[in-house]
Amino acid sequence: MASDGTNQNPPDDSFKNFLTEQLQAFNMASGGTNQNPPDDSFKNFLTEVKAIEKRDSVLTSEQQIQRLTKPGSSYLNLNPFEVLQADPSADKTELKKKYRTLSILVHPDKNLEREESARKAFDAISKAYKLLEDEDETKKILQIIEDAKALSSKKLSDKRKEAKKLGNLPIEEDKDPELMKKFVRNTTVKLFADYELRRKQLERRETEEKKRQRNEEIVEEERKKKEAKFKDAWEKSRTNRVDNWRNFKTGGVSKHKEKYQKTAFKPPTLKPEKR
Numbered sequence: 001m002a003s004d005g006t007n008q009n010p011p012d013d014s015f016k017n018f019l020t021e022q023l024q025a026f027n028m029a030s031g032g033t034n035q036n037p038p039d040d041s042f043k044n045f046l047t048e049v050k051a052i053e054k055r056d057s058v059l060t061s062e063q064q065i066q067r068l069t070k071p072g073s074s075y076l077n078l079n080p081f082e083v084l085q086a087d088p089s090a091d092k093t094e095l096k097k098k099y100r101t102l103s104i105l106v107h108p109d110k111n112l113e114r115e116e117s118a119r120k121a122f123d124a125i126s127k128a129y130k131l132l133e134d135e136d137e138t139k140k141i142l143q144i145i146e147d148a149k150a151l152s153s154k155k156l157s158d159k160r161k162e163a164k165k166l167g168n169l170p171i172e173e174d175k176d177p178e179l180m181k182k183f184v185r186n187t188t189v190k191l192f193a194d195y196e197l198r199r200k201q202l203e204r205r206e207t208e209e210k211k212r213q214r215n216e217e218i219v220e221e222e223r224k225k226k227e228a229k230f231k232d233a234w235e236k237s238r239t240n241r242v243d244n245w246r247n248f249k250t251g252g253v254s255k256h257k258e259k260y261q262k263t264a265f266k267p268p269t270l271k272p273e274k275r
Contacts, residue, residue, distance in 0.1 A: 059105075060105075061105045061106060061110065061111055061118075062111075062114070064102060064105050064106050064121065065106050065111060065114060065117050065118050065121045066117075067121075068083065068106065068120070068121035068124045068125070069117045069120045069121050069124075073124070075189055075192065075193045075196075076189055077124045077127075077128070078189075078192040078193065078195075078196050079141065079144075079145070079188060079189070079192050080127075080128035080129070080131045080132050080141060081128075081132075081141070081145070082185075082188075082189075083124055083125060083127075083128035084098040084099060084102060084125065084128050084129065084132075085098060085102070086098045088141075088142055088145050095129065095132055096129075099125060099128075099129040102125050103122060103125050103126070106118050106121040106122050106125065107122055108122060144188075144191055144192055144195055145188060147191060148184070148187050148188035148191045148192075149184065149188075151187055151191065152183060152184045152187040152188075155183075155187065156171070156173060156183070159171050159173070160174075
């Protein structure tokens with residue numbers, strides 16, 4: 001197939017292993033008893049795969065920038081092996097080599113005419129490499145890739161069964177390595193997107209839950225403040241009431257008695273009766 005410079009699938013040795021499994025499955029679906037695929041057809045298939053990989057591994061700076069920034073790249077770039085065009089089985093040395101090669105190709109300083117896009121591409125490469133430096137993150141990523149292969153295998157098996165019923169074997173993916181690679185790649189991209197969506201939903205729920213809990217804490221804090229303020233005011237008023245009562249019983253009553261004690265009784269003045 002001729003290259004149009006837009007289809008850039010990463011070279012992938014693990015894909016060859018997957019391909020072997022799928023050709024074996026196709027052979028069995030076709031009624032074969034030998035699980036090994038026919039030598040000639042398998043060799044031809046792998047030859048085409050190598051040609052595709054060779055084509056995709058020599059992209060120019062412009063093509064690499066376009067690959068990493070085109071519409072939908074935000075989903076494609078969720079798979080760091082896809083970003084670095086590296087096989088999932090690649091070791092740290094190989095990954096570092098891929099990272100350096102790509103980062104030089106898309107570096108903004110070397111692509112001034114498309115600096116903004118180059119910066120986005122460079123950031124995608126840096127993020128991918130950083131993810132693969134983290135062993136825990138790498139394990140999660142490899143698990144998603146394995147899940148995608150299992151899902152692809154099941155989907156292809158279902159397609160073969162349906163095609164066999166209709167007498168339409170082989171299916172297109174078994175005839176064309178480009179289509180097979182595209183099928184697996186699309187399944188992988190979708191699975192990464194699904195996992196990312198779930199992660200964001202979980203993150204959003206956790207954020208909302210933390211916000212809800214914080215709001216409850218604020219309400220409780222305000223309630224306690226009001227309660228403490230009320231108690232404080234009540235204690236102060238109670239003290240005042242007690243003091244007033246004491247003053248009334250001591251100072252107030254004494255003065256009242258003292259007033260009556262100091263005042264002598266004066267009988268009314270008698271005036272002589274006039275006749």
